[in-house]
Amino acid sequence: MKKLLIVFAIALALAAAAAAQMEWVTYSGDYSGQRHSTLKQIDRTNVAKLHVKWMYQTNDLNQFEVTPIVSGGVMYISEPPSNAAALDLHTGRPLWLYRRALPNDIHVCCGQVNRGVALLGDVVYLGTLDAHLIALDAKTGHMLWDTAVADYKTGYSITVAPLALKDKIIIGMSGGEYGVRGFLDAYDPKTGARLWRFWTVPGPGEPGHETWAGDSWKTGSAATWVTGSYDANLNLIYWGTGNPGPDYDGDIRKGDDLYSDSLLALDASTGKLKWHYQFTPNDTHDWDSTHTPVLIDTQFRGRARKLVAVANRNGFFYVLDRETGEFLIGKPFAKEIWATEIDSHGRPIVIPNTRPTPEGVPMYPGVHGGTNYMSPSYSPETGLFYVSARQEPTSYYRATPEYDAGTYYVAGGNRGIPGVEPSGAIKALDPQSGEVRWEFPLHSPPWSGVLSTSGGLVFGGTAEGNVFALDSATGKPLWDFQTGATVTSNPISYELDGKQYVALAAGRALIAFGLE
Amino acid sequence: MRYRATILALLAPCAFAATTGEALFHQHCAPCHGANGEGGRGPKLARLKLPRAPDDATLGSLIEQGIPGTEMPVTRMTDAERAEVIAYVRSLGRAASAQVAQAGDPKKGELLFWGKGGCGQCHTVGPRGGRTGPDLTDIGVKRGPANLRQSVLDPEAETPDNFAQYRKVIYMPDNYLRVRVVTADGKQITGARVDEDTFTIQIRDDGSHIYSFRKDQLKELHEDWGKSPMPSFRNKFAASELDDLVAYLSSLTGAQ
Numbered sequence: 001m002k003k004l005l006i007v008f009a010i011a012l013a014l015a016a017a018a019a020a021q022m023e024w025v026t027y028s029g030d031y032s033g034q035r036h037s038t039l040k041q042i043d044r045t046n047v048a049k050l051h052v053k054w055m056y057q058t059n060d061l062n063q064f065e066v067t068p069i070v071s072g073g074v075m076y077i078s079e080p081p082s083n084a085a086a087l088d089l090h091t092g093r094p095l096w097l098y099r100r101a102l103p104n105d106i107h108v109c110c111g112q113v114n115r116g117v118a119l120l121g122d123v124v125y126l127g128t129l130d131a132h133l134i135a136l137d138a139k140t141g142h143m144l145w146d147t148a149v150a151d152y153k154t155g156y157s158i159t160v161a162p163l164a165l166k167d168k169i170i171i172g173m174s175g176g177e178y179g180v181r182g183f184l185d186a187y188d189p190k191t192g193a194r195l196w197r198f199w200t201v202p203g204p205g206e207p208g209h210e211t212w213a214g215d216s217w218k219t220g221s222a223a224t225w226v227t228g229s230y231d232a233n234l235n236l237i238y239w240g241t242g243n244p245g246p247d248y249d250g251d252i253r254k255g256d257d258l259y260s261d262s263l264l265a266l267d268a269s270t271g272k273l274k275w276h277y278q279f280t281p282n283d284t285h286d287w288d289s290t291h292t293p294v295l296i297d298t299q300f301r302g303r304a305r306k307l308v309a310v311a312n313r314n315g316f317f318y319v320l321d322r323e324t325g326e327f328l329i330g331k332p333f334a335k336e337i338w339a340t341e342i343d344s345h346g347r348p349i350v351i352p353n354t355r356p357t358p359e360g361v362p363m364y365p366g367v368h369g370g371t372n373y374m375s376p377s378y379s380p381e382t383g384l385f386y387v388s389a390r391q392e393p394t395s396y397y398r399a400t401p402e403y404d405a406g407t408y409y410v411a412g413g414n415r416g417i418p419g420v421e422p423s424g425a426i427k428a429l430d431p432q433s434g435e436v437r438w439e440f441p442l443h444s445p446p447w448s449g450v451l452s453t454s455g456g457l458v459f460g461g462t463a464e465g466n467v468f469a470l471d472s473a474t475g476k477p478l479w480d481f482q483t484g485a486t487v488t489s490n491p492i493s494y495e496l497d498g499k500q501y502v503a504l505a506a507g508r509a510l511i512a513f514g515l516e
Numbered sequence: 517m518r519y520r521a522t523i524l525a526l527l528a529p530c531a532f533a534a535t536t537g538e539a540l541f542h543q544h545c546a547p548c549h550g551a552n553g554e555g556g557r558g559p560k561l562a563r564l565k566l567p568r569a570p571d572d573a574t575l576g577s578l579i580e581q582g583i584p585g586t587e588m589p590v591t592r593m594t595d596a597e598r599a600e601v602i603a604y605v606r607s608l609g610r611a612a613s614a615q616v617a618q619a620g621d622p623k624k625g626e627l628l629f630w631g632k633g634g635c636g637q638c639h640t641v642g643p644r645g646g647r648t649g650p651d652l653t654d655i656g657v658k659r660g661p662a663n664l665r666q667s668v669l670d671p672e673a674e675t676p677d678n679f680a681q682y683r684k685v686i687y688m689p690d691n692y693l694r695v696r697v698v699t700a701d702g703k704q705i706t707g708a709r710v711d712e713d714t715f716t717i718q719i720r721d722d723g724s725h726i727y728s729f730r731k732d733q734l735k736e737l738h739e740d741w742g743k744s745p746m747p748s749f750r751n752k753f754a755a756s757e758l759d760d761l762v763a764y765l766s767s768l769t770g771a772q
Contacts, residue, residue: 358543397543401594408594415547415589418674421741443714464713477732480715 022495024070027116027161028375029492032295033229033238035377036452037493041500043455046515047469047479053501053514054092058083060112063488064505067116067161067375067449070494075503076119076138077510078161081112082128084136089496092512096141100128107155107406109177115227115373116161118169120189125169127158133171133187145192149173155180155406161227163237165268168195172224176242176288179219179409184239184264186271196271200224200241200259208258216253219403221245222260226290226373231306234323236274237266238295238308242288248356249284249398249411256281261289263310265325275325277346280314284355285338285396286367286414287313294378294385295322296431309431311376311387313369316342319431331434333427334370334389338363356396356412366394366422367414368445375449375490377458382472384428384437386458390445392422426450426460428475438475449490451502459502461487467504467513483511536597537604544591544601553608555660557674558588561605562612567657567769572602586658618661618763620756625764628757633749641768648708648722649746650692654770664765665758671746694743695719697729698736709739 021038028035042050058064062080068087069076074095075087082100087093106112106129118125123144124136131152135144149171150156155178163170168186176182182200187193201220202208212220221244228239244253244260259273261280266273279289289312296307300319308322315336319329327346339348354363368390376387398412416422424442429435448461457478458470467487468480485507493502503512542551545561553561568583569575576598582590593601629635638648655664666673693709697719707721717737719727722745731737753761 399540399543402596404594408592410592413544413592441714443712462714466714468714477715482713482716 023072024068024492024494025119026069026164027067027118027227028229028292031230031232032378033292033375034294034296034380034452035292035375035449035490036379036454038454039493039495039500040454040456041495042453042457042493042502042515044457044471044478047455047457049515050469050479050481050502050513051515052481053512055512056087056092056094056510058508058510060508062112063486064508064510065113065115065159065373065488066505066510067490068492068503068510069117069119070492070503071119073496074138076117076124078114078117078126080114082114082126082130084117084124084126084141086124086138086141087510089494092510098126098136098141098143100126100130100134102128102130103152106130106152106157107175107178107408108157108159109174109408113159114161115159118162118164120164120166120169123189125162125164125171125189127160127162127171129157129159131156131158131173133158133162133169133185133192135189135192147187147192147194149185150180150183153406154178155409160225163227163230164189165230165237168268170228170237170239172226172228172239174223174225176221176223176225176245177247177408177410178406179221179245179403180223181218181220182222182224182241182260184224184237184266184271186268198264198266198271198273200262200264202258211255211258213252213254216257219245219409220253220257220260222257222262223288224290225288226292229293229295229308230268231295231322234306235268236322237264237268238293238322239264239266240289240291240293240310242290243286244283245409246401246403247284247286247410247412248396248414249400250282250355252411253282257283261287261314263289263293263308263320263325265322277318277320277325277327279310279312279316279318280348283314284398285314285363285365287365287369289313290373291371292375294376296378296380296385298383298431300328300432307431309378309385311371311385311389311429313365313372314338314348315365315370316348317385317387317429317434318342319434320346329431329434332370333387333429333434333436335364335391336370356398358398360395360397360415362393362395362417364393365390366392366416367396368392368394372447374447374488377450377452378431379452379454379458379472381454381456382428382452383430383432384452384472385431386450386452386460386472387427387429388442388446388448388450388460389425389427389439390422391424392445393417393420424463426458426470426475428458428472440470440475440477446487448487448504451491451493453493455500459491459493459504461489461491461504461506463487465506467491467506467511481513483507483509485509537600537602537607540593540597540601541604544593545605548587550660550662553605553612554662556663557659559657560660562608564609564612566605566609572606575602575605618766620759620761620763622760622764622767624757625760625762625767628753628761629764632757633752633761638746647720647724652765652768654768656766656768657770659765661762661766665762668749668753668758668761670748670750671744672742692744694740694745696736696738696740697734699729700733700735702735
């Protein structure tokens with residue numbers, strides 16, 4: 001009897017492992033941040049036949065930035081401003097809809113958006129613009145608990161998709177343009193009680209505090225608004241941080257401004273910092289380093305290594321050792337004119353006179369960066385890292401702001417440069433060398449993430465509304481479809497009834513594509 | 517030249533220390549609306565009554581939200597800063613009210629437009645005219661006189677400028693970029709780009725035929741940035757005729 005039970009348990013575990021590949025259970029597909037699907041029914045030979053199976057439409061004009069979660073025949077999404085829904089995977093028909101009643105004095109820099117929910121067991125977790133984390137019954141959408149993460153009146157909000165670990169929910173915050181102090185939190189999935197908080201701007205007496213002049217740390221921002229990754233073996237959470245506040249004037253906050261524009265490696269049990277790496281010290285260009293870190297296990301310079309790769313808003317592609325934080329590679333992947341190189345210690349050699357002035361200084365990357373919040377992907381089969389790259393200069397200027405709690409707090413601004421046509425590309429980067437292996441040009445700078453698959457494909461979207469598939473080895477375009485509105489989400493893939501699907505959001509619509 | 521002189525004369529009396537409102541205006545608005553709100557790529561703001569911003573609240577929301585679908589952008593600033601800019605824009609309007617009317621006779625300009633200039637071959641005003649160039653029915657609401665003058669004298673000075681800000685939101689029908697393509701079967705087509713995405717392009721030729729192509733099926737695709745089919749009228753008009761033409765264009769404020 002006992003033996004039989006064990007056999008049964010193993011069979012169950014195996015089934016669960018196999019099922020995991022067919023579903024899309026967390027923001028990036030799995031904890032590695034690779035956004036790679038091992039499904040291969042849709043491949044280079046048949047992708048041209050891909051077409052729309054169903055569409056779901058939101059009822060809100062704000063950007064639809066969701067990465068859906070797929071589990072148990074149901075798709076769980078968030079939609080703007082702070083709503084969540086469960087959709088029937090066969091038809092896209094909603095099974096339930098949770099509508100958050102928001103106060104009318106919330107503060108957001110860049111639209112009332114949300115990037116997705118997390119799922120753990122039978123519970124759906126959602127961060128809200130009024131800076132709460134809530135738990136919903138996955139079967140009904142009924143609220144189980146509601147925890148205030150921060151006081152939205154002081155400039156905090158939440159747009160990031162939570163990350164569900166086996167025994168905690170990790171959630172970040174937004175507010176980098178409102179003079180907040182950044183943090184990353186862990187909550188008890190059952191009760192909503194806070195388990196730990198890591199302040200991304202160290203307080204008095206903490207290491208790193210000396211990198212902020214005077215009281216500037218109090219409004220230092222370093223928000224945590226894009227979902228990170230997790231290495232269960234090392235028990236480390238990897239999470240990117242945003243711009244130091246206020247934007248554009250580094251003199252107000254002289255020093256490196258730790259841990260803004262950084263990658264953090266935090267102990268998942270305690271929230272203690274294991275290591276950090278700062279991409280842009282004393283940033284004056286709003287180059288948030290809020291990117292999903294991509295964890296890669298591979299042979300590197302002759303030995304097996306655990307790496308983490310980040311294509312940064314500042315235009316450089318970085319590869320670090322994820323056990324120690326050691327800097328390995330830093331090479332430009334997008335047009336940049338602010339640094340000559342990243343030196344052997346991992347510090348940028350900054351070109352003089354590239355900081356904002358009252359009159360304005362033209363700069364590449366522009367304020368939206370060489371890339372942005374949209375997810376990259378990594379295919380273990382091709383060994384390539386794929387990223388949506390933007391080429392769009394802006395002129396940065398400086399001004400003198402006044403801090404008034406909860407209101408917009410930036411030290412200048414930016415404008416487009418007339419006569420320059422912005423453009424974009426999907427680029428395939430080699431984490432062994434940092435070189436660009438191929439690129440596929442896009443008509444305008446993209447806001448869509450990419451997905452790679454074992455079918456030898458890379459899926460992505462354009463600002464003009466195209467969804468497309470490229471050959472992951474060569475970048476050759478194999479399929480495209482015009483959705484009619486800008487794609488601002490990340491594609492996913494899953495299997496239902498033995499058939500593979502690809503889904504993503506464009507405009508107000510969530511679209512599921514399949515063969516036949 | 518006369519135009520410049522007018523502006524300088526206007527400047528002199530208000531050469532006191534810059535206020536916050538003035539500094540912010542120079543930073544955010546002057547690149548399009550001119551250093552003194554005299555107009556440029558954007559319309560003249562130095563007027564007592566702004567048609568689309570009759571009161572301060574409307575002006576404030578115009579600054580906050582821009583005018584969707586036009587080049588008038590969203591401008592981020594604090595409530596206090598916005599109030600300063602509003603006050604400054606209104607002060608420009610009061611200063612301008614003492615100004616004498618613009619030189620030139622719009623009636624004469626209208627005759628030149630449809631007659632000697634041949635502008636109507638390429639431009640529509642209301643229902644009348646040709647489609648090679650942009651509709652000018654409300655051009656006086658969109659552009660200041662100096663910018664209109666430049667368009668006539670030096671059409672290629674600013675051709676591709678008008679997309680950078682708003683291209684993300686709408687596509688590019690008012691860009692009038694000249695494109696030349698050679699199709700798979702060797703046919704050559706020249707016209708204005710009507711729209712474009714990563715995989716396709718739509719073109720309207722000078723006979724108003726619309727074409728749609730997949731880019732990977734074209735033999736050649738040239739986008740002539742900075743080129744205009746509109747000839748320069750620099751040597752075609754006397755100085756007073758130019759004033760008349762600009763006065764006519766400025767008077768075009770759309771169907772009432």
